[in-house]
Amino acid sequence: MLAHVDMDAFYASVEALDRPELAGRPIIVGMGKRGVVSAASYEARAKGVRSAMPVFQARRLCPEGVFLPVRKERYGQMSKKVMQILKEFTPLVEQVSVDEAFLDLTGTSGLWGSAHETGAAIKARMRAQTGLVCSVGMAPVRFLAKIASDRDKPDGLTVVQDLEAFLKTVSLKEVPGVGKKAQAKLGQLGLRRLYDVRTLGQKRLEGLLGVYGRRLWELSQGIDPTPVSVEREVKSISHEVTLSEDSKDPDLLQRLLLGMSSKVARRARSGGVLGRTVTLKLKHSDHRQITRSHSLGEATDLAEEIYEAACKLLTSYSSEGPFRLIGVGLSNLKTPEQVQGWLLSDKGREKLKAVAKAEDELHKRFGSGVLKRAGEMAPLDRKQKVKHNEAE
Ligand SMILES: [Mg+2]
Structure with a gap:
């Protein structure tokens, strides 16, 4: 079983942690007239603020927001702590960004129990030791773990037990690598879900999307050979x-x-x-x-x-x-x-x-x-x- 762990609104959550008086208020990390939003708390997201949005637009949407400067070093410190905690569950941790990692939990069920129990334990330990909340996706293959962690944010835990059943719920825009162009091409053929591309067949998919067509075909079967790899760090x-x-x-x-x-x-x-x-x-x-x-x-x-x-x-x-x-x-x-x-x-x-x-x-x-x-x-x-x- 693999896990994808993603911290929720990481920068904004670290700010809220360091300034308890801001709890519950819309926090937006990113300042300056020409700046962009680096992170937004869920309170700010409720007002429509998104990361990568220009700060002036965020101010318009959320005038009551608390706008804070980016403190990269502080987030880096917390990121280290987060990764250390994950490494207590398995040495096979692949950090993919400051607040995201894949874990290969193969062979750890004797230690941590079922997939659901393991995911819950990761979340509980994270909260106890850092005060931060994360979302966890558990699946037998990498891309589905990633999709699963995104399903129930924030504070989510999604376990993919039945691969076939879960695949039927995955829309193409959730699939990593399917950009706007590919979505449009497939959309013209009436394909919206990952499962749908099976009807197209591998040959036609490859004709349509080139090399990626083959990869997408595999993904639609629930096959993802990409391992969790520590070296890639x-x-x-x-x-x-x-x-x-x-x-x-x-x-x-x-x-x-x-x-x-x-x-x-x-x-x-x-x-x-x-x-x-x-x-x-x-x-x-x-x-x-x-x-x-x-x-x-x-x-x-x-x-x-x-x-x-x-x-x-x-x-x-x-x-x-x-x-x-x-x-x-x-x-x-x-x-x-x-x-x-x-x-x-x-x-x-x-x-x-x-x-x-x-x-x-x-x-x-x-x-x-x-x-x-x-x-x-x-x-x-x-x-x-x-x-x-x-x-x-
Ligand atoms: Mg995150």
């Missing part, structure tokens, strides 16, 4: 530096790329992941920021391969600078088990892997300062101080 690894003085010196920029590539590679290896997509980030003097990406033939965790791709992206970029920031990222991350052909790597690559392993060993024993690659050794311009920044 980290979506990318990146490193960037801000130059104290803007530069267009290709030697300097490449040297920085080499240093950052080896840091990114090392973090990938220590996290046990490989990435296929290398991204170069540049910020021009006028703060205009661009990113360029390249997908490798094979996923990698090797500095040389990341560096090579990043350099190509730099030399093929239409402007030669000057730049005030440069960064390298690795994304499209996979575990070695997920990487096809990993064991078939060629000889040259074996060598690089051996070097990387030795590097990791030294790093573990002596810390990050000890090892620099030859290209990094060249002294930086005296005036050039760089500020490093890690991101995940």
